[in-house]
Structures are given as structure tokens and as C-alpha cells.
Amino acid sequence: MISAIYDRRSIRKFLNKPISREDLTEILESGIKAPSSKNRQPWKFIVVQGAEKEEMLKVFRRGIAREEKGNALLPQSRQHIPAAKYTVDIMEEASAAVFVVNTLGKDILSEMTPEEHIYEICNIQSISAAIQNMLLTAAEKGIGSLWICDIYFAYAEISEWLNSEGQLIAAIAFGYPDEFPKARPRKELEDVVVWRG
Numbered sequence: 001m002i003s004a005i006y007d008r009r010s011i012r013k014f015l016n017k018p019i020s021r022e023d024l025t026e027i028l029e030s031g032i033k034a035p036s037s038k039n040r041q042p043w044k045f046i047v048v049q050g051a052e053k054e055e056m057l058k059v060f061r062r063g064i065a066r067e068e069k070g071n072a073l074l075p076q077s078r079q080h081i082p083a084a085k086y087t088v089d090i091m092e093e094a095s096a097a098v099f100v101v102n103t104l105g106k107d108i109l110s111e112m113t114p115e116e117h118i119y120e121i122c123n124i125q126s127i128s129a130a131i132q133n134m135l136l137t138a139a140e141k142g143i144g145s146l147w148i149c150d151i152y153f154a155y156a157e158i159s160e161w162l163n164s165e166g167q168l169i170a171a172i173a174f175g176y177p178d179e180f181p182k183a184r185p186r187k188e189l190e191d192v193v194v195w196r197g
């Protein structure tokens with residue numbers, strides 16, 4: 001497990017080689033083993049492959065085009081649109097895309113009381129733990145992954161296409177790696193840790 005933590009990389013080039021249903025199932029199983037706030041398990045995973053993935057990519061690209069034209073959910077993030085387009089190209093190469101939904105999530109445009117906000121934060125922490133479990137299980141199996149939040153550039157379009165209860169949180173691309181990137185830099189431990197007592 002520790003070697004998976006150290007060796008995992010975000011993979012952005014994939015081989016044209018399918019992942020077996022058995023391996024994908026094991027990866028998803030590891031997701032649902034994650035801890036969750038009050039054991040609410042507020043997650044749902046939508047596995048998209050083959051022709052469905054082609055449809056999804058069209059929807060994703062349509063959303064980015066809308067974002068570019070000006071009716072933007074992320075007007076301050078226009079400089080990241082080229083990277084979002086690149087992310088869609090990466091998903092095209094991947095064997096599977098898994099969309100992760102917060103089944104208890106509130107619409108991102110809705111107002112929240114502080115208590116609702118905290119509930120949301122706890123649920124998203126739980127879902128993030130599930131995502132990380134899946135990335136590590138994939139790494140352990142020699143399967144590459146990319147955690148994707150560029151989906152927010154096509155949030156309405158992808159959400160409508162998924163047609164699932166709850167709120168879309170992230171996507172993950174899985175595939176056999178066609179690159180072995182060096183570790184990306186990390187902040188020094190002493191810069192991010194405070195020891196007290």
C-alpha cells in the first residue's frame with residue numbers, strides 16, 4: 001500500500017488496452033471500503049466505456065464550447081480552458097471513465113446554511129477518500145489513473161447526460177499507462193506540518 005502511495009502518478013497517456021471488468025470491479029470495491037462521515041457512504045460511481053464514452057466526450061466538448069462562448073460557470077478560470085480540452089483528449093484514450101456522484105449533494109448554485117455546508121464538506125471528504133482508495137488500488141494493479149475536476153467546465157451538460165440523482169463531484173480516467181512520469185514536486189514536510197506538544 002505504501003509503495004502504491006509513493007509510486008502513483010497522474011497518468012495522461014494510456015495504451016489502447018481494455019481493463020477487465022474484474023479489475024474495474026476490484027477498484028470500485030476498494031472505493032466503497034473508504035471511511036465516511038457517519039457511515040453515510042454518500043457516493044455513486046457511474047462507469048462509462050465504449051460508445052457511451054464517445055457520447056460523453058461529445059457532451060463534455062459541447063460544455064467547454066459553451067463555457068468559451070461566454071455563458072460561463074467559471075468566468076475567472078478561462079485560462080484553464082485549454083487544459084480542460086486536453087483532459088477530454090486524455091479521457092478519449094482511457095479505457096474507462098468513472099463519474100463520482102455525491103448522492104446527498106445540494107445543487108452547486110443553491111444557498112446553504114453553515115450546517116448544510118458542513119454536511120456537504122463531510123460528504124465530499126468521504127467521497128475523496130473513496131476516490132483515493134480507487135487510485136491506489138489501480139496503481140497496485142499497474143493501472144494508471146487521472147483524478148479529474150475539469151468536468152466543472154461542462155458541469156450542466158455532463159450532469160444532464162449522466163441523469164443521476166445527486167451532485168457530480170469528479171471523474172476518474174483509468175487505463176494502462178503509456179507513460180511513467182517522474183514524481184511531481186511536493187512542498188517540504190516542514191512547510192506544511194506544525195508539531196505541537
Ligand SMILES: Cc1cc2nc3c(=O)[nH]c(=O)nc-3n(C[C@H](O)[C@H](O)[C@H](O)COP(=O)(O)O)c2cc1C
Nearest residue numbers: 008009010011012087146147148149150151183184
Ligand atoms: C481534485 C483533483 C482534481 C484534478 N483535476 C485534474 C484535471 O481535471 N485534469 C488533469 O489533468 N489533472 C487533474 N488532477 C491531477 C493533478 O494535476 C495531479 O494530481 C497533481 O499535479 C500532482 O501530480 P501527481 O498526481 O502525479 O502526483 C486533479 C487532481 C485532484 C486531486
